[in-house]
Amino acid sequence: MSQEILFMVVLGVDTGGTFTDFTLFDGEKVQCYKTLSTPKDPSIAVINGLKEIVTGSDEKVLIHGSTVATNALLEGKTAKTALITTQGFEDILEIGRGNRLDLYNIFVDSKPVLIPTDLRFPISERINKDGEIVKPLRDEDIQELINEIKRDKSIESIAVCFLFSYKNPGHEEKIGKRLQELAFPTSLSSEIVPEYREYERMTTTVVNALVSPIMTHYLTSL
Known part of the structure; x- marks a missing residue:
C-alpha cells in the first residue's frame, strides 16, 4: 500500500x-x-x-x-448488441478456433453464440497484415450500414472488429466516430484489445459491448 x-x-x-x-x-x-x-x-x-x-x-x-457484468453474461441479460466486421468474416464468432473438446464428435454441443446471425453486419473494407489499406472504407457504405442498423430500434450497443485493426485502427475509428455521433454506445476492438488473433479480439470486444450499457447504468446510479 x-x-x-x-x-x-x-x-x-x-x-x-x-x-x-x-x-x-x-x-x-x-x-x-x-x-x-x-x-x-x-x-x-x-x-x-x-x-x-x-x-x-x-x-x-x-x-x-x-459481479454485475459477470451475472449479466451468465444469465443472458445483456444489452441487445450488433456486430460490424469485415465483409466475409462475420461468422468468426461461430467458427471460433480449430480446438474442440471432442475432436471427432460431430454431435458435440456448440457454445452459445454471443451475437445471432441477424445482428452481425459485414462491411466492405480491408487492411492487410502490415496495416496497409487494401480496400478503403467508403462513406456511402458506412451510411448504408447505419441506415440498416437504425431500422432495428431495439439495438442498444455496437461492437466493431475489423481485420488487422490492431495494426491500423483508422477504419474502426472512422466508423466508430459516425456511430458515436448518433449516440450508439460503441466498442472498438482496436481500443479494447489491440492484439492479433481475430477470434479472441472479436469475442472480447463483443463481451464489452454486451455489458457496457448495463455497467454505465450501474455506475451512473452510484
Whole structure:
C-alpha cells in the first residue's frame, strides 16, 4: 500500500448475489459491514451501505468490486448488441478456433453464440497484415450500414472488429466516430484489445459491448 493511501480513509465494496460487503480502513483500524444485496439494482445496496458505514468528510479512496457484468453474461441479460466486421468474416464468432473438446464428435454441443446471425453486419473494407489499406472504407457504405442498423430500434450497443485493426485502427475509428455521433454506445476492438488473433479480439470486444450499457447504468446510479 502506498504512503499516500496510508493517510487516507480506504473503503472497499464488493457486491455479491446475496450480500454486499464493505470494509473501511481509517489508517488505524478496520471496520466491516454487510447488507443484503438488491439484485434488480445493485447500486441501491451499495448506496444504503455507504450511508451506514461512511461518516465524516475526510477524503476517501473507494475500491469497488462487482459481479454485475459477470451475472449479466451468465444469465443472458445483456444489452441487445450488433456486430460490424469485415465483409466475409462475420461468422468468426461461430467458427471460433480449430480446438474442440471432442475432436471427432460431430454431435458435440456448440457454445452459445454471443451475437445471432441477424445482428452481425459485414462491411466492405480491408487492411492487410502490415496495416496497409487494401480496400478503403467508403462513406456511402458506412451510411448504408447505419441506415440498416437504425431500422432495428431495439439495438442498444455496437461492437466493431475489423481485420488487422490492431495494426491500423483508422477504419474502426472512422466508423466508430459516425456511430458515436448518433449516440450508439460503441466498442472498438482496436481500443479494447489491440492484439492479433481475430477470434479472441472479436469475442472480447463483443463481451464489452454486451455489458457496457448495463455497467454505465450501474455506475451512473452510484
